Amino acid sequence: MAFSLHGVHVPHRKNTADTAAVPMAAPKTVTIPLGMHIGTPAVPAVKVGDHVDVGTLIAEQNGGISSPVHASISGTVKAITSQLQANGQKVAAIVIESDGANTPDPAIAPPTVTNREELVDAIRRSGIVGLGGAGFPTYVKFNADPEQVDELVINGAECEPYITSDSLTMTERAEDMAYALKALETYLGIKKVIIGIENNKKNAIARMKELEKEDPHVKVVTLPAVYPQGGEKVLVYHTTGKVIPAGKLPLDVGCIVCNCTTLASIGSYLKTGMPLVEKCITVDGSAVKEPKNVIVPIGTSMEEVFAFCGGFKEEPGKVLYGGPMMGVAVPDLSAPVMKNTNAILAFDQKDAAPAKETACIRCGACYNHCPFGINPSAIERAYKAGDTASMEKWGVDTCMECGCCAFVCPASRPLVQTNKLAKAALKAARAAEKEAEK
Amino acid sequence: MGKLHISVSPHLHSGRSTQGIMRDVVFSLLPATAAGIALFGLSAVWVVLTCVFTAVLSEALFNFIIKKEQTVGDWSAVVTGLLLALNLPANIPLWQAVIGTVFAIVIVKCFFGGIGCNVVNPAITGRVFMLIAFGSMAQAAFPVDSTAAATPLVQLGEGTVPDLLELFLGKCGGSIGETSVLALLIGFIYLLVRKVISWHLPVVYIGTVFLFTFAVQGDLTVALAYILSGGLFLGAIFMATDYVTSPATPAGKLIFGLGAGIITVLIRLWGNYPEGVSFAILLMNILNPYIEAWTPRKVFGGKKA
The missing domain is CATH 3.40.50.11540 (NADH-ubiquinone oxidoreductase 51kDa subunit)
Incomplete structure (x- = not known):
């Protein structure tokens, strides 16, 4: 390899490293969203009142890029509601009330694979x-x-x-x-x-x-x-x-x-033959009393998982799905653990306090730390000026939103947010251009 | 349960701040300031205090008058005031120092939008303004115990080679903060360790001046004397590396350093002024947007097809 890509040294804070994962008992209810994957949400395969076991198919895959969803506890389907996702879209979610038995679906058997x-x-x-x-x-x-x-x-x-x-x-x-x-x-x-x-x-x-x-x-x-x-x-x-x-x-x-x-x-x-119904996640952050890795039935609310970890040292100011660099902040603790959740983190008020944004001093730290050579400060100026050609030139299309730029910015500018907005603006401009050509 | 904060990632910050960076620059200039005071005596103290005080006060007043959020807390005005002071001879009339500082802060910095928006370096431009406006700038001050009658660059122009060790320690005529190369190097190392600047620009700038002078003069000692004289180290380490007015990428920094080095030697050896560092940096400041446009980083994976 010619050279390594740029990046940043983040603090590791792997407080829960090398501690065995602790399984959590099935909660009273789980809320399982049907859009826990990229692609089309799954469609419900059960009705309210149906009995399900652990591993029972509750929603069918819908289309080429989609995934089936299974019950993570045994019990009764209580409701099919809708759940607000981090991306602002609402998807259906299946609520299951536990029968306390946690019976695996009797139909479950290892799949036959010969080709x-x-x-x-x-x-x-x-x-x-x-x-x-x-x-x-x-x-x-x-x-x-x-x-x-x-x-x-x-x-x-x-x-x-x-x-x-x-x-x-x-x-x-x-x-x-x-x-x-x-x-x-x-x-x-x-x-x-x-x-x-x-x-x-x-x-x-x-x-x-x-x-x-x-x-x-x-x-x-x-x-x-x-x-x-x-x-x-x-x-x-x-x-x-x-x-x-x-x-x-x-x-x-x-x-x-x-x-x-x-x-x-x-x-x-x-x-x-047991489908993906539970997930080992890291529970940590400055507000959590007993950080640990927990094996959680999918659909368990964050609130119950935090309670399982001794609750909070102090009232959290920010709660995330995922890590602090790319994780998604949630508005309340009813958010369920999903298939792709690898951590839930809760931070105290001090860590959650938003930093004061000051003027860009053109230090180039965002630019020089970007793994992909994108220039976030130039994109920010281009975005404010509505200059889509410059946004494209400085590489906003390639941005993976890793957060290195905003992490190093001495002016605490929300550069990832601006990159997201710039990407959307560029997409809209391209669509408008295509429309005009018709 | 209180409300939870919602924001776009990342939710973690390095802890670096503009204020911290500016304070580091001030710290890095303290050895040179101390050397200047030791060499030139109490008058140097007055010049430094006057410039720093004027810089902070004029920025604060400007922000107050135009009803802009107060920015003096970021320490950048302190940096400009201190840098300008170190670029002035210790015997400068204080009223001239005040005018020069007000020019640097209000006209060069605030009129263009304040920190991060200036097109040229305020301290350098302030110095050039004073050089043109006030004759006293040409009358260099000399260390209290010095018997020299001319600054090293003037001596070199007349064919005399000053003692290299004296130049390195700063026992020669010049501005308050420019003479002690030793003190400036300590500041340079501090800035590198604190990752405030990278080595590229200063090293290429000073290296270019050395090689170009050596190529013309053909003498190692003379070439060394040239780089140790005048404001080269002060300019290359602390002024040319100003974030806003110098390129962000290593390639850009190399071009900037090369250009500044060539212009400096051209002025020193063939120009009307004995020193060319300020003009060289000012000219490269003006070219900076072009250099930045020529030296982008390569975007990984190229353009979207």
Whole structure:
């Protein structure tokens, strides 16, 4: 590789590293949103009053990029409501009231997999989506022409502060990962597997090195702990040297990128046939009394998970889905744990207080720290001037919203927000241009 | 349950602030300030205090009059005042220092929109304004125990090579903060360690002056004497690296440093003024938008097809 992409040194704060995950008992009710993935939301397959068991299909996949949804507890369907998502859209959600028994669905059995089609279909039926946070339906990725795939890159970077659930997967669920890799190698013809891990996860690296010894296709690559090492394009570049062109996918350069927990979940589904109904998440942040990794039934409200972790030291000022660099702030604690939730963090009032924005001093820190060479301060000026050509020129299309720019900005300017707005403005301008051409 | 804050990510900040950066610049200038006071005596103290006080007061008054949010708390006015003071001879009449500072802050900085909006460096422009407006700027001050009658650059122009160690320590005529290269280097190291600036611009600027002078003069000692003389280190480390008026990318910084170095030598060796650092930086400030446009970083993955 010619050189490393730029980035920032974020504080690690991996307070929950190397502590075993604690399972949480089924809550009284769960609210399971049907849009826990990128793509079309699933459609309900149950009616109010129906009895469901753990693993029962409650919503069907809808269209090519979608994912089925399963019950995470046993009990009765209480309601089909709608849930406000972080992106501002409302999606249907199924509320299940527990019968306290937590009975697994009797129909659950390991899937029969003898060829590529069956493997892809099994992954589809498992309801597994990108568990690193993106939530892209996993089967779609693996439904690629095997000729096109040179390598499978397993994302174990976990570059966000606080989050340790992925490194826990690598230390505790390595067998599941190995099981899934065997299937992928056998039926998809994958010959090269690269596991990329940041160098601050010694135990995960040690465990994955054992896996490397057992499986000749696997190679573990230790990466410097520089944020955003786990960004898909960053990881592919640092592990394979391949540059994913703007607007393209890893598959366009012969790669499939899969998060390590996603991989482990595929392994356990192939072994047991139990779809994705629970999730190991990191619960941490300055307002949380007992930070820990918790195995949570999907659909459990944040409130109950925080209560399970001893509640709050003080009233939180900000609560997030995901890490502090790219996580999404929620308006209240009724928000449920979803498939792609890897952490929930609660911060005290001091950490939550918004910083005072001052004038840009043109120091170039945002520009020089951007992994992709985008110039956020120039984009900000272009956005204010309504100059879409300049927004495009300075690379706003390529922005992955990793937050390095705003993290380093001495003037505390909301540069990610402006980049998002600029992207939307550019999109609108392009649409208007197309309209005018008609 | 109180209301939860909602904001776009990131929810974590490095802790760097404009105020912190400006304060670091002030700290980095303290060795040079102390050296200036030690060399030129009490009159240097008065010049420094006058400039800093005038800078802060004029920015505060300007903001008050135009009803703009007060910005003096960011310490940038202190930086401009201190930098201008270090660029003045210790024997400058204080009323002239006041006028120069007001010009730098109000006309060069505030009229253009305040911090981050100025087109040229306020302290440099203030100095150039005074150089043209006041004859006393040409009459250099000399250290209290010095017997020299001319500044090193004037001596070099007449064919005399001053003692290199004396130049390095600053025992020669000149502005308050420009003579002690040792003190300026301490400040440079501090700025590098604190990651306020990068090495590119100062090193290329000083290196260009050295190589160009050596190529013309053909003598190592003379070339060394030239870089240790005048305001080169002060200008290259503290003025040329001003964020707003210098390029953001390493490639841009190299071009800026190269250009400033060439202009400095041209003025020093063939121009009417003995020193060319201020003019060189000012000219490169004006070219800065073009340099920035020529030296963008490459966007990863290229343009969207």
